[in-house]
Amino acid sequence: MYFEKPELLLAGPLLAVLLYYLHVKGYRRFYAKKSSLKNPLAAYAGTGGAEPRRLGTLALKVLLAVLVGVALAGPYIVVEKRVERSGSAELNVSLNVARPAAVLVVDVSGSMEDSIPGGVKIEVARRAATLLVERMPGGVDVGLLAFSDRIVLSLPPTGDRRRVLDAIESLKPGGGTMYTYPLQAALSWLKPYKLFNASTLVVFVSDGLPADAATYRTLLSEFRSLGIPVYTVYIGPGGDEGERELKLIAGSTGGEEYTAGSAEELLKAFKTLAEKASSILVRASAVGVAGGVVEEKVGLSWAFAVSALIVTLILLYARSRESGVAF
Structure with missing residues (x-):
């Protein structure tokens, strides 16, 4: 696999670091604030058994960061394509x-x-x-x-x-x-x-x-x-x-x-x-039967972008179900 803008691959690790920070620091702040509406002692009680379950959403966030970084870098592959023409043709x-x-x-x-x-x-x-x-x-x-x-x-x-x-x-x-x-x-x-x-x-x-x-x-x-x-x-x-x-x-x-x-x-x-x-x-x-193998570039940015969207939806669902926090 090749990349149109390989330097943008760095966006993946940077986004992963940002999401990790929000995952660790932001969770306690938003979760405690939301839970305190139900129970004033939630801010002091901590998250308890919710911590192990949050490893799953952390993994989804890291995967999301990787997918976004790869999509921005413009991935593509080069495939060989057989071209044949019969009769007389003009391109x-x-x-x-x-x-x-x-x-x-x-x-x-x-x-x-x-x-x-x-x-x-x-x-x-x-x-x-x-x-x-x-x-x-x-x-x-x-x-x-x-x-x-x-x-x-x-x-x-x-x-x-x-x-x-x-x-x-x-x-x-x-x-x-x-x-x-x-x-x-x-x-x-x-x-x-x-x-x-x-x-x-x-x-x-x-x-x-x-x-x-x-x-x-x-x-x-x-x-x-x-x-x-x-x-x-x-x-x-x-x-x-x-x-x-x-x-x-x-x-x-x-x-x-x-x-x-x-x-x-x-x-x-x-x-x-x-x-x-x-x-x-x-x-x-081209006269008669002409043929040959040509190389064709196939872009993959759309595939990684769609995958990132799917991971985001799964992440939103998982976070909302676990703690009521959107992200």
């Missing part, structure tokens, strides 16, 4: 250990200065990124990476949305396109979250082909193994090489790919991503 577990985290990765290469129907790519991307961050749940940490052929801006996951929004407004296009550096940075940020079993995801936005395809692709398997999906948004017409590249990233990591050929489509894609981020959960899938 949704709310995060209790660490905050979920999302990293927004935005391409700010020179081509982001180009126009699409409805506006300039970088300007629409800033609006869409702002929309995503503003709609993220309050309990989600958000990070931002802006890249071209290098990392231009780096803001690790934080709960300070104002910092993220200000950083988004500062994004300006320029340079080439390389995916390795931002993906490595996002991975290094999110690994600690996974150690605490927190849900994480990456939103990756780009409009072009990377110059380091062979290098960055080696990172995708690590995202997959850690359970960090990458949701990609391609800014440009569907069916070209850039779209296929982002589909590869999403498919290899367990994410989804969105293609936006216009400002309206880009904003729509980010609204959908915001909805997904609003219900971030730890997800575990």
Whole structure:
């Protein structure tokens, strides 16, 4: 048996000492006072044959003190439980250990200065990124990476949305396109979250082909193994090489790919991503017959508390019957 608050076990001995004192000193005072109403000589006559019978109630008081002390200490046991699932099952577990985290990765290469129907790519991307961050749940940490052929801006996951929004407004296009550096940075940020079993995801936005395809692709398997999906948004017409590249990233990591050929489509894609981020959960899938032994903590405070109540009732009955003193 284990205890949540073992230091409270000391309450048992302390309560026992107090009850013993009241048992010895208090009995004579209250018993004599009550009996003197019936016989004025009771205070001088003592308790007589009642003393041996009082050993029983003393034992009950000590037992009561022990039960109360153990109940306060939060006793529990750990039992092994066999868990089996057949067919396909999905477990949704709310995060209790660490905050979920999302990293927004935005391409700010020179081509982001180009126009699409409805506006300039970088300007629409800033609006869409702002929309995503503003709609993220309050309990989600958000990070931002802006890249071209290098990392231009780096803001690790934080709960300070104002910092993220200000950083988004500062994004300006320029340079080439390389995916390795931002993906490595996002991975290094999110690994600690996974150690605490927190849900994480990456939103990756780009409009072009990377110059380091062979290098960055080696990172995708690590995202997959850690359970960090990458949701990609391609800014440009569907069916070209850039779209296929982002589909590869999403498919290899367990994410989804969105293609936006216009400002309206880009904003729509980010609204959908915001909805997904609003219900971030730890997800575990089981296919076929899956099973295992898990440890489960079973609290016992209630059992000791009920036992203490029962002992108290017995004690009250015994004391009242013996001497008319309630406790």
